[in-house]
Structures are given as C-alpha cells and as structure tokens.
Amino acid sequence: xxxxxxxxxxxxxxxxxxxxxxxxxxxxxxVQAELHRLAKRYxxxxxxxxxxxxxxxxxxxxxxxxxxxxxxxxxxxHFFGLxxxxxxxxLVDFARARRREKRGGDAPLVSLSEAAGVAHGQNADLxxxxxxxxxxxxxxRRQARVVELRFFAGLSLEETAxxxxxxxxxxxxxxxxxxxxxxxxxxxxxMRDK
Amino acid sequence: MNPDRWxxxxxxYHTVLELESAARAAFLDATCGDDDELRRExxxxxxxxxxxxxxxxxxxxxxxxEMAAQQRNTSFVGRSLGHYQTLSxxxxxxxxxxxxAEDTRLGRKVALKLLPAAFTQDRERVRRxxxxxxxxxxxxxxxxxxxxxxxxxSAAEGGAHYIVSEFVEGATLRSMTQxxxxxxxxxxxxxxxxAGALSVAHGAGIVHRDIKPENVMVxxxxxxxxxxxxxxxLTETPAPPADTEASTNMSTAPxxxxxxxxxxxxxxxxxxxxxxxxxxxxxxxxxxEMLAGRRPFEGETMSDxxxxxxxxxxxxxxxxxxxxxxxxxxxxxxxxAKAREARYQSxxxxxxxxxxxxxxxxxxEATTSRVEVTMPRPVSWRWLPIAATALLLVVLLVWLIxxxxxxxxxxxxxxxxxxxxxxxxxxxxxxQKAYDDYLRGRFYANRQKKADNETAIMMLERSVALDPNFAxxxxxxxxxxVWRFFLFTPxxxxxxxxxxxxxxxxxxxxxxSAVAHQALGRxxxxxxxxxxxxxxxxxxRRALALDPSLGEAQNQLALVYNHIGAFDQALQELQNAVTAxxxxxxAQFRIGETLLFQGKYEQALTALRKSxxxxxxxxxxxxxxxxxxxxxxxxxxxxxxxxxLKDYPGDTDVGLFTSIQALxxxxxxxxxxxxxxxxxxxxxxxxFGHFHHTAYNIACAYAVMKKAExxxxxxxxxxxxxxxxxxxxxxxxxxDHLRKDPRFIALMAKLKExxxxxxxxx
Numbered sequence: 021x022x023x024x025x026x027x028x029x030x031x032x033x034x035x036x037x038x039x040x041x042x043x044x045x046x047x048x049x050x051v052q053a054e055l056h057r058l059a060k061r062y063x064x065x066x067x068x069x070x071x072x073x074x075x076x077x078x079x080x081x082x083x084x085x086x087x088x089x090x091x092x093x094x095x096x097x098h099f100f101g102l103x104x105x106x107x108x109x110x111l112v113d114f115a116r117a118r119r120r121e122k123r124g125g126d127a128p129l130v131s132l133s134e135a136a137g138v139a140h141g142q143n144a145d146l147x148x149x150x151x152x153x154x155x156x157x158x159x160x161r162r163q164a165r166v167v168e169l170r171f172f173a174g175l176s177l178e179e180t181a182x183x184x185x186x187x188x189x190x191x192x193x194x195x196x197x198x199x200x201x202x203x204x205x206x207x208x209x210x211m212r213d214k
Numbered sequence: 215m216n217p218d219r220w221x222x223x224x225x226x227y228h229t230v231l232e233l234e235s236a237a238r239a240a241f242l243d244a245t246c247g248d249d250d251e252l253r254r255e256x257x258x259x260x261x262x263x264x265x266x267x268x269x270x271x272x273x274x275x276x277x278x279x280e281m282a283a284q285q286r287n288t289s290f291v292g293r294s295l296g297h298y299q300t301l302s303x304x305x306x307x308x309x310x311x312x313x314x315a316e317d318t319r320l321g322r323k324v325a326l327k328l329l330p331a332a333f334t335q336d337r338e339r340v341r342r343x344x345x346x347x348x349x350x351x352x353x354x355x356x357x358x359x360x361x362x363x364x365x366x367x368s369a370a371e372g373g374a375h376y377i378v379s380e381f382v383e384g385a386t387l388r389s390m391t392q393x394x395x396x397x398x399x400x401x402x403x404x405x406x407x408x409a410g411a412l413s414v415a416h417g418a419g420i421v422h423r424d425i426k427p428e429n430v431m432v433x434x435x436x437x438x439x440x441x442x443x444x445x446x447x448l449t450e451t452p453a454p455p456a457d458t459e460a461s462t463n464m465s466t467a468p469x470x471x472x473x474x475x476x477x478x479x480x481x482x483x484x485x486x487x488x489x490x491x492x493x494x495x496x497x498x499x500x501x502x503e504m505l506a507g508r509r510p511f512e513g514e515t516m517s518d519x520x521x522x523x524x525x526x527x528x529x530x531x532x533x534x535x536x537x538x539x540x541x542x543x544x545x546x547x548x549x550x551a552k553a554r555e556a557r558y559q560s561x562x563x564x565x566x567x568x569x570x571x572x573x574x575x576x577x578x579e580a581t582t583s584r585v586e587v588t589m590p591r592p593v594s595w596r597w598l599p600i601a602a603t604a605l606l607l608v609v610l611l612v613w614l615i616x617x618x619x620x621x622x623x624x625x626x627x628x629x630x631x632x633x634x635x636x637x638x639x640x641x642x643x644x645x646q647k648a649y650d651d652y653l654r655g656r657f658y659a660n661r662q663k664k665a666d667n668e669t670a671i672m673m674l675e676r677s678v679a680l681d682p683n684f685a686x687x688x689x690x691x692x693x694x695x696v697w698r699f700f701l702f703t704p705x706x707x708x709x710x711x712x713x714x715x716x717x718x719x720x721x722x723x724x725x726x727s728a729v730a731h732q733a734l735g736r737x738x739x740x741x742x743x744x745x746x747x748x749x750x751x752x753x754x755r756r757a758l759a760l761d762p763s764l765g766e767a768q769n770q771l772a773l774v775y776n777h778i779g780a781f782d783q784a785l786q787e788l789q790n791a792v793t794a795x796x797x798x799x800x801a802q803f804r805i806g807e808t809l810l811f812q813g814k815y816e817q818a819l820t821a822l823r824k825s826x827x828x829x830x831x832x833x834x835x836x837x838x839x840x841x842x843x844x845x846x847x848x849x850x851x852x853x854x855x856x857x858x859l860k861d862y863p864g865d866t867d868v869g870l871f872t873s874i875q876a877l878x879x880x881x882x883x884x885x886x887x888x889x890x891x892x893x894x895x896x897x898x899x900x901x902f903g904h905f906h907h908t909a910y911n912i913a914c915a916y917a918v919m920k921k922a923e924x925x926x927x928x929x930x931x932x933x934x935x936x937x938x939x940x941x942x943x944x945x946x947x948x949x950d951h952l953r954k955d956p957r958f959i960a961l962m963a964k965l966k967e968x969x970x971x972x973x974x975x976x
Binding site: 158176 | 215216217220221224227228231258259260261262263265266513517518
C-alpha cells in the first residue's frame with residue numbers, strides 16, 4: 021500500500037468532515053498504521069493507565085498525518101474531535117476483535133502483552149465502555165462527546181470546552197457526571213460478566 | 215431512562231455534590247420526596263464519582279498498549295544478525311526493540327537492540343551516537359551498561375543498525391515503580407547509583423539527555439545499570455541559535471520524543487542547549503516518582519505537562535509520602551530547580567546529599583511537644599552541649615561542607631539523620647583531652663604506613679585510658695590494631711587479641727558503632743580464620759548501614775568483593791567511595807586493582823598511576839607491576855620490583871614481590887631462576903599478612919612454564935586460602951596453558967559454582 025501524503029490525509033479528513041462517509045473508510049486504516057508504529061515506540065514499558073501516553077500518542081499520530089499548516093487554527097480543536105472519533109473506532113474495533121478471538125477458545129494467546137504489562141481484561145472493558153458511551157449519547161450527546169474528546173483524543177478540559185464551544189464549567193460538570201455514570205454502568209456490566 | 219429524566223438526575227447530582235456531606239441526606243430527603251428511584255440514582259452516581267477517578271484513561275491506554283504488543287508478532291526472534299542469533303524479545307521502547315540474543319562466537323548471552331530505521335537515516339547522527347555510546351561504555355563504570363558492539367546488518371539481513379550490550383537480568387525501574395512507591399532507602403540507593411553513572415559520564419563530557427525509569431535497570435542484587443547513553447543523539451533536534459526566542463512551539467516540533475516529556479528539564483522543553491545539569495533534573499523527576507508514586511509535573515496533555523514543568527512547583531513530597539523529611543524534600547527540590555544554576559552543580563554533590571538521607575525515617579509530627587521529648591529535633595550545632603558524638607559529627611559535617619562546592623551552606627542548615635539524632639540523645643560529657651587524642655589518633659588510624667599506625671595506636675590508647683567509656687575511641691583503636699597485625703606485624707599475635715578486646719568494648723558501649731563493625735569485619739577476615747568472606751561482607755554492610763559515609767568500610771567491602779570475583783559490586787562501592795570523598799586514595803587504588811582482575815590492563819595502569827603510591831607502596835607497586843606484565847612491559851615491572859626491594863628490604867611484602875620476580879623469570883624463559891624465586895617467595899613470608907596472592911603468582915609462573923600440575927596445585931592453594939577469584943582465573947592469560955587440562959577444568963567448575971553461589975547471595 022502506497023503511503024498517502026499528509027496532504028491527501030488532510031483532504032480525506034476534510035472530506036469526511038464535510039459528510040463524505042467513504043472518506044472515513046480510507047482514513048481509519050491509515051491512522052491505525054501510524055498508531056501502531058507510534059504505539060510500539062511509546063507504550064512498551066510505560067506506566068499503564070497513565071493518561072499522557074494515550075494523549076501523546078494521539079497527538080503525535082495526527083500531528084504526523086495531518087498538515088496543520090493547511091488547517092485554520094480555530095478548526096484544530098474541531099479536528100481533534102474528528103480524531104477522537106477515529107481513535108474510538110479503531111480502538112474499540114480492535115478490542116472487540118481481540119475479545120472474539122479469546123472467546124473462540126482455540127486462538128492461542130500470541131501477543132506478548134505480558135511484556136507490556138497489559139491485562140487482557142482491558143479489551144472487554146473497552147467494549148463495555150463503548151457500549152455505555154453509546155447509551156450515554158442517547159441521554160446527553162454533549163456529555164458523551166466530552167468523554168470522547170478527553171479520552172480518545174486526549175484533550176484537556178479547556179481544549180474540550182473550546183472544541184465544543186461551551187464554557188469550562190459546563191465541561192467540568194458534564195465530565196463529572198459522565199464519568200460517574202460510566203463508572204457505575206461498567207461496574208454493573210462487570211458484575212454481569214462474572 | 216429518557217433524556218429529561220437524566221437531566222433531572224444530573225441537576226440534582228451537581229447540587230448535592232456542592233453540599234457538605236453532612237447536609238446531603240437531609241437535602242435529598244427534602245428534594246426527592248417519594249421518588250425513591252431518583253434518590254437511588256443520585257446516590258449511586260455520587261458513590262461512583264468518588265471511586266471513578268481516572269479509570270477510563272486506564273482502559274484506553276491498556277488497549278493501545280495491547281494493540282502495540284500484538285504487532286510484535288512479526289518480530290525478529292530466531293533470526294541472525296552477524297554472529298548474533300536472537301532468542302526472544304525482552305522489551306520494546308521508544309528507541310527500538312530489545313532481544314535476548316546469543317553471541318555465537320563467544321557463546322555468551324547478550325542484549326541486542328534494533329534501532330528503528332527512522333533514526334538511522336542520517337549518517338552524521340549515527341556517527342555521533344556511536345561515538346558517544348562507545349565513550350560512555352568505555353568509562354567502565356559498574357552502573358553504566360557495557361556495550362559490546364554497535365553494528366550494522368548486511369543489506370541481505372535488512373541493513374538495520376543494532377547495539378549489542380551486556381545482558382542484564384533484572385527489571386526496569388519503570389516496572390518497579392508500576393507496582394507502587396519504593397522504600398525511601400531503596401529509592402535513594404538507586405538514585406545514588408544513577409548519579410554515580412552520571413557523575414563519571416559528565417566527567418567525560420557526556421550528557422545522557424534521556425534519564426527516565428525505562429533507561430534504568432535494577433538487577434536482583436540491587437546493582438543499577440543506566441542504559442542508552444548517547445542514544446539521545448539520534449533523536450534530538452538541534453538546539454536553536456542562542457539569540458532566537460527559545461520557547462518554540464513544542465507541540466509541533468518535529469521528531470520530538472513525546473513519551474519522555476515528563477522527565478525533561480525546562481531547558482530541554484524550551485529547546486535550549488542542555489548540559490549535564492539537565493540529567494540532574496531528570497534524575498530528580500525519577501527520584502520524586504520513586505518516592506511519591508507519581509511524577510512531579512503531571513497533566514492530562516503533553517502541553518499541560520510542559521507548562522507544569524516550566525512554571526509549577528511540584529507538590530511537596532510529604533503530600534504523597536508522610537514520612538518524607540525536610541532534608542529529603544530539599545534534595546529532591548534542589549534537583550528539580552527550574553534554573554539549572556539552582557540545582558546541584560554536579561552529580562557527585564547530589565550523591566553526598568543522598569547519602570545523608572537515612573533509609574527508614576520515622577514520621578516526625580511537627581506539632582506535638584511530646585515528640586520533642588522523645589526525639590531531639592535537628593538543631594544547630596552551636597547549641598549543643600560539648601559532647602563526644604556531637605563533636606564527631608561536627609568534624610564530619612565540616613569536612614562534608616568543605617568540599618561540597620556550595621559556598622552558601624551554613625552550619626544551621628545542617629540536618630542530622632535520625633541515627634545521628636538518636637546518638638545525640640545519648641550524648642554524655644567527655645574528657646576534652648581524651649577527645650583530642652581520639653581525633654588525632656583517628657586521623658592516623660587509616661593511613662597505611664607503619665609509623666602512622668604506631669602514632670595512631672599511641673594516641674588512641676591514651677584516649678581510652680583517660681576516658682574508658684569512650685566508645686568511638688575504642689572502635690578506632692580496634693581498627694588501628696587490626697591494621698597493625700594485618701599489614702605490619704602479622705607474626706605478633708597479641709595485636710589481634712587486643713583488637714578483639716577493643717571491638718567488644720566499643721560494641722558494649724555503643725552497639726551501633728559503625729567503626730567497631732568495620733573493625734570486626736576486618737578482624738574476622740584473616741588467614742587463620744580462612745577468610746570468611748560472607749561474614750566480613752555482613753559486618754561491612756552493617757557498618758555502612760550505620761554510617762554510609764564510612765569510606766574505609768567501602769574500601770574493605772570492595773576488597774572482599776575483589777577476592778571473590780564480584781567485580782561489579784566492588785567497582786560500584788569504590789566509585790561511590792571516590793565520588794563521596796575524592797581523597798579516598800585507597801579506593802582510587804583499588805579501582806585499579808579491580809580493573810587488573812577484570813583484564814583491563816591499560817585502564818588498570820591508568821587508574822593506578824592516578825593513585826598516590828604512598829597509600830600503600832607495596833600494594834600499589836605490586837599491582838602496577840602485574841598490570842605492566844600483562845601489557846608485556848616486563849622491564850618496567852622488574853624495575854618497580856627492584857626499587858621496592860631496595861627501599862624496603864625487611865618488609866613483610868617481600869614474599870609477594872619475589873613471587874612476581876618468579877613470574878617475570880618464567881616469562882623470560884629462565885626456568886631455573888623462576889624456580890629459585892618461587893622457593894625464596896615461599897620462605898620469605900606472606901605478603902600483606904597472608905599468602906594467597908603470592909600463591910596465585912606462583913601458580914601463574916608455573917603455568918607460564920607449562921608445569922600444569924604445580925600450577926594447579928598452587929591455584930587450588932590460593933583459592934582455598936581465601937582467594938577463590940573465579941573470573942580472574944577464567945580470564946587471566948598467564949593461565950592459558952592450563953585451560954585444556956582436565957584437573958584445571960574440574961577446579962574451575964567447582965570455583966564457578968561457588969562464585970555463582972556468592973553472586974546469588976550478595
């Protein structure tokens with residue numbers, strides 16, 4: 021596969037933003053490839069659960085892929101919003117596939133995830149998180165977006181506020197409630213699984 | 215549930231959250247009325263809120279990590295690169311994947327790191343990296359990972375660049391901090407060792423630039439190895455010219471290694487030119503993280519972290535670590551100063567300060583007056599009553615300050631360790647005259663010359679006569695007696711007995727006398743006792759735990775390590791000793807000895823030339839002669855020996871020197887002369903109060919003359935007599951003629967087993 025230029029990727033992102041659903045199909049594997057490459061560099065040995073990793077990873081993946089000179093600065097937060105959706109999709113698809121693999125039974129645990137210090141439970145959790153997030157979208161779309169931006173694009177509270185064009189205190193409130201709700205829902209789903 | 219209901223729940227949730235917890239129940243009673251479901255919803259959310267902190271981030275990061283890990287299936291395992299065969303993947307980091315590999319030529323296990331192609335495109339950078347990595351490795355510091363080779367695979371093999379280094383079994387500091395905070399003692403010892411590595415690297419003009427927990431390995435025996443010196447040369451972006459606005463836009467700077475932002479110094483974050491003080495900052499971050507279980511500058515995004523490290527003060531350690539003392543805060547804080555001028559100006563300075571931090575500190579509550587009664591607070595020395603231990607401390611501290619370059623250090627800033635505080639509490643009035651004699655005697659006690667030793671004994675005997683309950687003087691006197699019989703008059707048994715008596719007196723008066731334990735270590739470690747290495751190690755470690763600045767105990771510990779072939783540990787002890795006290799000439803000398811045993815003859819010679827001969831002329835002379843012999847410089851070696859025999863005709867070390875003459879004669883092919891010298895060496899006594907080095911030299915002489923049976927017999931004698939130095943025997947070229955002999959092979963197998971046992975228990 022020929023590696024597309026940053027200009028092409030930027031164009032795809034703009035096209036997708038303008039409503040071209042097919043553009044996302046082209047974008048996702050490109051971003052995923054870049055993500056893999058970067059993830060390999062950053063994740064191994066890093067402290068698990070540390071926010072910085074994911075954030076740095078996402079930031080850099082997109083910094084590399086997208087020609088920011090071509091993007092107006094005020095749109096940048098907006099693009100991170102798109103990035104968050106791509107990230108969410110990639111990670112959840114991956115987690116879902118891995119979960120299927122394990123439930124399949126005969127698939128050997130080929131990954132060296134022990135070396136990276138990763139618990140296998142994470143995959144199930146992320147799928148559950150995605151389900152919960154979808155449920156939250158139905159109750160309050162903005163709260164779900166806050167979670168998405170914060171954790172799949174690594175935006176700070178301030179950046180999230182800017183991306184959603186709402187006040188910082190609103191983001192704080194949304195965030196507090198959404199996190200509590202997700203935590204509760206996930207605790208429930210965990211009980212069900214066991 | 216529908217969106218309206220959710221909005222209602224949400225509003226109530228926020229309102230209740232702002233109330234004091236005591237007021238919440240009443241408020242919910244009033245607001246929810248009969249709507250039990252509403253109340254349950256809000257309460258369960260509030261409960262979740264309290265527990266939820268940060269949980270989502272963990273899930274996302276975990277999956278990203280697993281995704282990365284999965285990619286490694288397409289790895290390099292089982293392939294060969296040059297004469298290396300990769301066996302398994304042992305790690306992957308920002309700078310490539312690391313494999314356990316076998317060096318098929320030498321049959322040894324090594325670590326092989328494949329560098330990502332992205333970093334090796336620029337030949338000039340690769341060249342600079344190689345130069346620096348080699349330079350750091352060649353420093354031969356036990357805390358710096360040894361690099362065997364930096365290679366480039368052939369085009370057929372993929373053309374990758376790789377680094378082959380010693381294989382270190384152990385854990386990265388990253389994985390250690392993952393499982394929680396470290397003990398204060400453990401953390402400071404690790405930091406000290408990293409600082410030791412930095413100190414010598416900085417001395418050679420090498421800045422690491424990427425100190426972080428991933429780059430610090432800790433072996434099961436506690437020895438620290440700092441990895442990846444020079445590697446930053448491959449990734450760094452050139453510093454901007456000095457006159458440009460330094461604060462470049464970090465988030466878009468190309469090639470930035472973002473994973474390490476947390477450990478960056480402010481000047482690195484600004485893209486300014488860095489010097490060795492950047493490493494001191496990064497080490498400060500690592501130390502903080504080990505102690506607090508979190509980093510000093512945190513943020514949810516990279517730019518938050520950078521902003522924090524440029525502007526924010528780290529939260530006080532005590533916030534995360536109740537038992538962190540003011541001095542610990544101070545040390546960490548000084549490493550983390552924004553302005554590099556305000557940090558420690560050298561890693562050596564930092565080591566000295568780290569050594570003053572006691573391993574286990576009891577929590578001191580500042581508010582209660584009760585504590586003051588049971589535990590004396592750190593006080594300015596001026597206010598102390600004249601007391602023996604206090605004075606001893608002042609001497610120590612003044613010495614510390616005098617070479618600690620900070621001119622601002624004031625006596626009233628001095629903090630005492632809890633040990634010292636405890637001793638102060640036991641302070642008692644002393645006899646001024648006895649104290650004066652003690653100080654003078656102590657000055658001479660560790661100078662390894664016979665006349666000085668006699669002076670020390672005289673002074674210290676007078677001191678204990680004037681004040682029979684003076685523990686420190688008894689301990690020093692014991693040490694002086696030890697030297698007397700060990701170095702100067704091995705034939706006179708009474709000195710050994712006197713030494714035992716004094717050790718017992720000292721320990722009876724003060725069971726925590728570090729010097730007494732040090733003397734006891736040496737007292738046990740004698741030919742008559744068959745050199746009980748483990749017992750001696752235990753006493754020296756005890757002494758060092760009680761007083762980490764006891765350079766003599768470090769020297770002694772290293773000496774024992776050298777005898778059992780634990781060269782890494784020896785070098786570590788010695789480097790620490792020299793760093794803490796650059797005038798510790800004996801440690802300086804012993805570094806040379808260790809290098810000689812390691813087969814690094816040129817370096818040994820350089821180190822020995824640096825150590826003043828008057829430390830212990832026969833010791834320095836004989837070691838230097840051996841290094842010269844290994845380098846084929848027989849005339850120079852013979853000259854040193856001749857000179858010594860002329861200067862010290864009746865010395866106890868004549869036997870040792872004669873054995874070296876036997877070796878020289880053997881190397882010259884003059885067998886009869888060699889046999890004569892061997893006989894004479896056997897007759898003329900035991901060098902340094904014991905015989906195993908002489909025995910070893912005789913074994914070498916016989917081996918050179920291809921007289922295998924005698925050689926092996928003498929080698930066995932050396933080993934049995936306290937010198938089971940397996941790695942030396944294994945590598946010494948003088949023994950090469952023996953290597954195919956089955957008796958030699960059997961002996962070596964036995965010694966290896968013993969050596970491995972030592973290593974496992976050290």
